Amino acid sequence: MTVAAWGSVPAEAHGPIGVPLVDLLDRVLATGVVVSGDLVIAIAEVPLVRLSLHALLSSVNERVAAPWTDSGPL
Amino acid sequence: MTAHQSTLTYVFAVCGPPGPEAEALGGLSGVAPPAPVRTLAAGPLTAVVQDVPAADYAEEALRERLSDRAELERCARAHHEVITASMAAAPTVPLPLATLYRGEERAREALRAREESLLTALGRITGRVEWGVKVYALAGQPAAAASSPGAAAASGRAYLEQLRSRQRGREERQGAALRAAERVDTVVRGLAVAARRLRPHGAEVTGPRRTHVLNAAYLVDRGRERQLRAALASLRRDDASVEIELSGPWAPYSFADGGTAP
Numbered sequence: 001m002t003v004a005a006w007g008s009v010p011a012e013a014h015g016p017i018g019v020p021l022v023d024l025l026d027r028v029l030a031t032g033v034v035v036s037g038d039l040v041i042a043i044a045e046v047p048l049v050r051l052s053l054h055a056l057l058s059s060v061n062e063r064v065a066a067p068w069t070d071s072g073p074l
Numbered sequence: 075m076t077a078h079q080s081t082l083t084y085v086f087a088v089c090g091p092p093g094p095e096a097e098a099l100g101g102l103s104g105v106a107p108p109a110p111v112r113t114l115a116a117g118p119l120t121a122v123v124q125d126v127p128a129a130d131y132a133e134e135a136l137r138e139r140l141s142d143r144a145e146l147e148r149c150a151r152a153h154h155e156v157i158t159a160s161m162a163a164a165p166t167v168p169l170p171l172a173t174l175y176r177g178e179e180r181a182r183e184a185l186r187a188r189e190e191s192l193l194t195a196l197g198r199i200t201g202r203v204e205w206g207v208k209v210y211a212l213a214g215q216p217a218a219a220a221s222s223p224g225a226a227a228a229s230g231r232a233y234l235e236q237l238r239s240r241q242r243g244r245e246e247r248q249g250a251a252l253r254a255a256e257r258v259d260t261v262v263r264g265l266a267v268a269a270r271r272l273r274p275h276g277a278e279v280t281g282p283r284r285t286h287v288l289n290a291a292y293l294v295d296r297g298r299e300r301q302l303r304a305a306l307a308s309l310r311r312d313d314a315s316v317e318i319e320l321s322g323p324w325a326p327y328s329f330a331d332g333g334t335a336p
Binding site for chain 1: 170173174291
């Protein structure tokens with residue numbers, strides 16, 4: 001079983017440097033709680049990470065949950 | 075964590091039997107080279123793991139590490155690289171970044187405790203991949219010359235009328251973009267076995283020219299890529315007022331714990 005190369009259609013290719021970081025963070029941070037680790041780094045709750053991601057994602061809003069929760073305005 | 079413990083077990087992903095062959099993980103550096111990325115058997119499940127120095131990955135150290143933009147990116151990309159390799163070799167349920175245990179035995183226990191739901195997740199994602207679909211509303215035309223401050227000063231009433239008309243224009247464009255996003259979502263859901271909405275990105279990511287109105291992930295059978303691309307091409311032809319982006323195929327990050335039925 002193989003996976004087609006990323007962005008196999010040129011218009012949607014992301015180049016050899018890999019996937020856009022913002023899309024990657026949407027996923028590696030958002031993955032549902034399948035198992036919980038011993039060290040639960042609740043990333044959304046870490047103020048410093050929030051700040052750093054704020055600059056990056058600019059979608060952290062104090063009034064709503066972290067940007068990787070399963071929510072949207074629609 | 076006890077003070078004398080020198081390594082922690084970082085778990086990247088969980089695979090079904092028989093799990094990826096050792097060679098599939100051979101060349102990977104993982105998050106903490108030079109320790110090898112390897113498999114760990116846990117009953118019917120196989121975890122993809124790496125021993126990481128406790129000093130670098132204990133809670134405080136990890137907090138600091140993930141607060142650093144460059145280091146966060148390095149970890150995220152290393153995590154993703156391992157998951158991508160694992161997924162190419164066996165059905166793979168990705169775990170979140172920095173899922174850490176105080177040793178192999180603790181990792182095994184944790185997987186055993188969730189064995190049933192992990193097997194269910196594996197059943198759900200086997201033979202499928204995740205695709206990301208994003209829809210952006212394009213910014214409206216620049217304001218016409220008539221709305222310049224000089225013209226506005228001519229009459230208070232005309233000025234207010236201009237403001238209202240601009241506001242109406244914005245609302246109409248916004249409404250149209252949201253409806254377009256719903257159409258895209260409906261079409262792609264029709265091809266998917268599960269869907270999940272992610273939070274749209276802000277202007278710092280998308281730029282001032284467009285507004286992110288849909289950020290969604292779909293779990294799709296591997297054989298349907300062509301259909302998916304054709305459907306999006308057709309949606310793009312139908313509506314030039316929005317931009318539609320496809321990304322993938324991703325490992326099924328957004329469906330490790332379910333997602334909603336389409």
